[in-house]
Every structure is written in C-alpha cells, then in structure tokens.
Amino acid sequence: MENQTNLLQQRRFKLAELKRLGYDPYPRRFGYSHTLGQIRKAFEAASAAELEEKKEAVRVCGRIMSMRPQGKAGFIDIADGEHRLQIYVRRDKVGPENFELFRLFDIGDIIGAEGPIFRTRTGELTVAAACVHHLSKNLLPLPEKWHGLTDIETRLRRRYVDLIVNPDVRAVFVKRNRIIKEIRNFLDERDYLEVETPVLQTIAGGALARPFATHHNALDINLYLRIALELYLKRLIVGGIPKVYELGRIFRNEGISAQHNPEFTMLEFYQAYSDYRDLMDVTQEMITRIAEKATGGRRVKYRDHVLDFDSWRRMTLKEAVLQFWPDPGTKPEESGLADVETLRSLARSVHAPFEMSDGPGKICASLFETVAEDRLIQPTFIYDYPAETSPLSKTKSGDPDTVERFELYIAGMEIANAYSELNDPAEQEARFEAQLAARDRGDEEAHAMDEDYIRALGYGMPPTAGEGIGIDRLTMVLTDSPSIRDVILFPLLRPEDPTA
RNA sequence: GGGCCGUUAGCUCAAUUGGCAGAGCAACUGACUCUUAAUCAGUAGGUUGAAGGUUCGAUUCCUUCACGGCUCACCA
Numbered sequence: 330m331e332n333q334t335n336l337l338q339q340r341r342f343k344l345a346e347l348k349r350l351g352y353d354p355y356p357r358r359f360g361y362s363h364t365l366g367q368i369r370k371a372f373e374a375a376s377a378a379e380l381e382e383k384k385e386a387v388r389v390c391g392r393i394m395s396m397r398p399q400g401k402a403g404f405i406d407i408a409d410g411e412h413r414l415q416i417y418v419r420r421d422k423v424g425p426e427n428f429e430l431f432r433l434f435d436i437g438d439i440i441g442a443e444g445p446i447f448r449t450r451t452g453e454l455t456v457a458a459a460c461v462h463h464l465s466k467n468l469l470p471l472p473e474k475w476h477g478l479t480d481i482e483t484r485l486r487r488r489y490v491d492l493i494v495n496p497d498v499r500a501v502f503v504k505r506n507r508i509i510k511e512i513r514n515f516l517d518e519r520d521y522l523e524v525e526t527p528v529l530q531t532i533a534g535g536a537l538a539r540p541f542a543t544h545h546n547a548l549d550i551n552l553y554l555r556i557a558l559e560l561y562l563k564r565l566i567v568g569g570i571p572k573v574y575e576l577g578r579i580f581r582n583e584g585i586s587a588q589h590n591p592e593f594t595m596l597e598f599y600q601a602y603s604d605y606r607d608l609m610d611v612t613q614e615m616i617t618r619i620a621e622k623a624t625g626g627r628r629v630k631y632r633d634h635v636l637d638f639d640s641w642r643r644m645t646l647k648e649a650v651l652q653f654w655p656d657p658g659t660k661p662e663e664s665g666l667a668d669v670e671t672l673r674s675l676a677r678s679v680h681a682p683f684e685m686s687d688g689p690g691k692i693c694a695s696l697f698e699t700v701a702e703d704r705l706i707q708p709t710f711i712y713d714y715p716a717e718t719s720p721l722s723k724t725k726s727g728d729p730d731t732v733e734r735f736e737l738y739i740a741g742m743e744i745a746n747a748y749s750e751l752n753d754p755a756e757q758e759a760r761f762e763a764q765l766a767a768r769d770r771g772d773e774e775a776h777a778m779d780e781d782y783i784r785a786l787g788y789g790m791p792p793t794a795g796e797g798i799g800i801d802r803l804t805m806v807l808t809d810s811p812s813i814r815d816v817i818l819f820p821l822l823r824p825e826d827p828t829a
Numbered sequence: 830g831g832g833c834c835g836u837u838a839g840c841u842c843a844a845u846u847g848g849c850a851g852a853g854c855a856a857c858u859g860a861c862u863c864u865u866a867a868u869c870a871g872u873a874g875g876u877u878g879a880a881g882g883u884u885c886g887a888u889u890c891c892u893u894c895a896c897g898g899c900u901c902a903c904c905a
Contacts, residue, residue, distance in 0.1 A: 336874090402863085402864090473839085480836095581904070
C-alpha cells in the first residue's frame, strides 16, 4: 500500500509539474489527422524512401504503452486499444521546452504527437515528433508489459484495464457486435419488425425461471424484471404484426456459472403461419451466415473442436438418448422411453436426477441432459420435447404428450429454443392451471397464470412459431470463449470486500 | 448452496522440514540522439487477503471469515 502511495505521489507530483510549467493538465480536445488504424492503412505499404520524399505530417494521439528513453531522445509506443504506433522524440527536433514536457510523460499517459511519418532503420513506421502534447495523466500504473494482466478477478472488476492491455478482449467484443449486427441484417432483410417490450412486468412469464423482484413507488405495486420476451411478442402477433423480434436483456435470479450470468441477452423472433420445422430451416441459415460473417469461415475452432457449420444434424430427443446411451448392455428400446417405471430404472443406471412426482416426459428430458447434451458438439437440432416441460408449446398432432419444440445445441451448450406456439386459449389456460398446481407443490420456477395473455389468445392468434437464441452463448461459440464472462463486459460479481 | 483449489511489492511469479520475505518488469537517481522485452550503474518499494490459534519463531501448520477460479446442483 505504501508503495502504491509512493507511485501515486510521484505521478501526482508530475501532474503538479505540468501545471507549474503552464500546461493545462486536462486539456479539452486534440484535433488529430489520423487514427492509428488509419496511419497503418495509409502508410504501411510505403517504403522508407517514399516516406522520406513525401514527409507527410500527421497528428496522432493515444495511450503510452512503453517508453525507451535515450538521453536527449526517446521512443514511445502509443496505442488506441487496437493499433500501436511508435513516436520518436528528439530534443533537437522538438526543442528544449517541449522535451521537458516529454520527460514528464509516464507509461499510461494519454498524449498527442505531430510530425512527419518515416521509417526507422529497423523499418518501424514512426512519427518523427515536431511537438508532443500531454492530454491526460495516468496516476495508477498499468500492468507490466510482458505478462500483462492475467488475474481473472482483476480483469473482470477493472475491465477498462483489461481492455487497455489485452487486445484480444477488444476483439471478442468487436465480434460480438458483428454477430448482433448480422442478426439484425438477417431479420430486417426478411421484413421482421424490431420492437421493444416491457422489462418491468407484473407477471414474469414466458420461461420457467425465478425472477428478480422490485417495486414501483408511485403505483405501489410489486414488479419483476422480465425472464423472457415471449408473451409480449406473441401479443404483437395477435395484434397483426406477422413477423416480429426483440433483441434485449433478460434477467433470471438463478445461479452463476461459466454458462450463466444473471442478466443476459436474448433474441426472440416470432413468425405467423409457420411451425417449428420452418424455424429449423431459418435458424440453420441464420446461424451459418452469422458464423461465416463473424469468423470468416464455416469451420470454427472452439476449444478442442472444429465446429462445422456445413454439417448440421437433426434428431429427436429420444433418438439422442438412444444414440448416446453410454452402456450397450443397458441400452433401452425406444418403446421403453414412454414407461415411467422403465425410465426411472434407466435414470438410476446413469445417475440422471429425477423426482418421484416427475412424469415420463420429465425423466426422459433428464436422461437426455445426462447422456447426450455434452456430446452435441456439432450444430444439432434436438426436437420433439415432452409436453410436461413446455407449457407454451403446441402438441404434436395425435400425440398430446409431445410438443412441437426444438433446441439447438452447439459445443454441448443449448444455444436456441423454439416451438410451434400454443394458440388455443382454452388449452393454454389448462396448461397454466397445471403449472399453478406444480407451483403449489413447491416448484418455484413453474409458470404463473397470465390472464391477459389468455385474453389476447381469445382474440385469435394465427398459427405461429417462435424462437429464442442466447446471444452470449452464441458469442462464446464463435469467439472460442470458455466462459460467459469472456463475452460480457461487466459480468455480475460480488462487491469487493471494503476491508481488503 | 456443496466439494476442491487459489490469494506474497503496482503487475507476473519465487521462498528448502516451521528459521533473515526475494526476482523480473514498472517506479526513482544518473549515463546514453534509430530504440522496440533498449542497454548500463545505483536506489527505494511488503501488516504475505482479514481475524484468531499452535509455536522460542508462521508466507509455511490449524480454525473462522472475505473474494475469486474449477466443479456439482439449478438454469439458458
């Protein structure tokens, strides 16, 4: 702590020196001629002789990343987070007064420089400073230049420092932005209308999850932060908007892990006159295009795997259970996956969790998660889910226990979830009643009754299919990121210990 | 929430069985006008995450707590 105080004092002293010498320590603006990227683009190809002939003067600015002083001269590297550029400062070029200013510079300071572009003997593109400017002071020293900042906790808590010293971090978030832009392009081209629906809701519906609770003072009502976008978007389908989407933050009061952050970004899109099979085709086209645009190809490295977006698979949930069954000796017949007793003994044999109150559908879903989910590395649609776990989905014709629903798995993670939307208000009401019964039995994540949503269906909703895509997880897959924290700039952490 | 692991200088890391807390970079002073992990000489920097305990002596062993990582549970 003492040392940090010393470092701080030294830098504060230099700040005072700037003032004493008549400089504004925090000037208001700096007019630059080029960004560092523009410098690279404009001059990277030019030879030393060409640059020498043109002597093109530039004004550039950025943060000092390293300094190599040499008595009456010195080199500094500045960076803007993406590009670096070397500045060469000579006392006989900038003059004694400006050279004194240069000598007050610290690594981490924000500075400007003006002068002609040239190449050093070693070929490095460099600004030969005619004058340097101090733009902002670094009081807290940056991490060292070799190992940088690696401590995960510090990187997340001080993401600004992480971004300064770890260029890969910025690249991830640039790619995340490209993914989101490409989603909008894809949907906008196809005439989906982007909308915004309430984050604050009196009933947190559309998914099975525990919500965050809050309170509105003037109305004196309890509210929840939304756990899904679904029910409002389907109200808009009722309202006659046949293709609609929202890209927004949702909030779930659940555990935190490498795949879960309490707030995360979801795309949900709905289209009338379609069913879940139509959405599989749309999804395959959309995800393949995004992968290609964001990564430059259809084969994408993810950890130890190469994901191939040219070979998608489709299989039912039951087929997946059978295909990935670990022990040939106990491998069940497909018919056995409908009988509760058989399912219970199968679940015990592979240590799949279940409750005695669970029906066959729920146990079958548990079997899937235990034996198949991790193995679904290549893009795979798993379809036909048990009705028990899907209160908003339409059942398959002739099979009331199965719903028209699929999930997309990539790299062992659930990336998307879609279904043919239940649009029969009477059946929807009955499904909500069944969820209320589950809630009474202690299931905190069971869906709440939403009378207004039933009423909306009462006005008539066309046959509709809808889908949610987890943007954070999709970004993980396309940026080779092992943790969701790598693709969220400021993931939720406990507050720092104030006594530390 | 459970289990395991971690926390030492601003950053990255050492420290023998429990026996003087150290290095590199950053910083400070000096030298150095084409360096790029610049170089050379010197200096300073520590309540070892916090609080207790055992001990002649604790970075090291024990207990509790804080924060983080991995993992399981839950979920997307």
